[in-house]
Amino acid sequence: xxGVTQTPKFQVxxxxxxxxxxxxxxxxxxxxxxxxxxxxxGLRLIHYSVGAGITDQGEVPNGYNVSRSTTEDFPLRLLSxxxxxxxxxxxASTPHGGRETQYxxxxxxxxxx
Amino acid sequence: xxxxxxxxxxxxxxxxxxxxxCTYQTSGFNGxxxxxQHAGEAPTFLSYNVLDGLxxxxxxxxxxxxxKGYSYLLLKELQMKDSASYLCAVRDPGDSNYQLIWGxxxxxxxxx
Numbered sequence: 001x002x003g004v005t006q007t008p009k010f011q012v013x014x015x016x017x018x019x020x021x022x023x024x025x026x027x028x029x030x031x032x033x034x035x036x037x038x039x040x041x042g043l044r045l046i047h048y049s050v051g052a053g054i055t056d057q058g059e060v061p062n063g064y065n066v067s068r069s070t071t072e073d074f075p076l077r078l079l080s081x082x083x084x085x086x087x088x089x090x091x092a093s094t095p096h097g098g099r100e101t102q103y104x105x106x107x108x109x110x111x112x113x
Numbered sequence: 114x115x116x117x118x119x120x121x122x123x124x125x126x127x128x129x130x131x132x133x134x135c136t137y138q139t140s141g142f143n144g145x146x147x148x149x150q151h152a153g154e155a156p157t158f159l160s161y162n163v164l165d166g167l168x169x170x171x172x173x174x175x176x177x178x179x180x181k182g183y184s185y186l187l188l189k190e191l192q193m194k195d196s197a198s199y200l201c202a203v204r205d206p207g208d209s210n211y212q213l214i215w216g217x218x219x220x221x222x223x224x225x
Binding site: 040041042043044045048058090101102103104105106107 | 117121146154155156157158161200202212213214215216217218
């Protein structure tokens, strides 16, 4: 199993550009989420999904869209990039039930100029 | 409001013991997690507590007191590879029953 994969690993954008951060998992986990991690702050939840076709907003959803057409994929779209979106983005998946440990992807470092 | 507090940074010596504290104030509680995160990498799961008491797993132990809103992570026989950030997270049932609220993390520096 590859676990949780994310692409790209690093991206530089100009203000106003759009892009999609890719996330995929091969563990058949129902629950997936996107976080951003900024220095001095805890991980903040952007959007999450409890299953294919179902998404919901987290703590900081503005400026981001998500979709969940399959169990495996959960892309995050930046609609019009802003310098405030410079951050490290982590995708995570969680099996339904049990201790519900979150499994994280390797992260995407995004710099918006 | 929702709040999780951890020390920002701690320093310890190789071979010693260190305790990293976490206090939390959340509207609900359904478990507390500790994750380890090496610089430039993703967080990885260390431990989970939902009942009061101590959970031991090799060199690492985690303690929970729900009445005090308090947890600690105890690392024994410290090794240089233990230099990392340690993240405390609380699961709050909230609207989805899966949301985690994260502390900012404690950066642990191990000196020879």
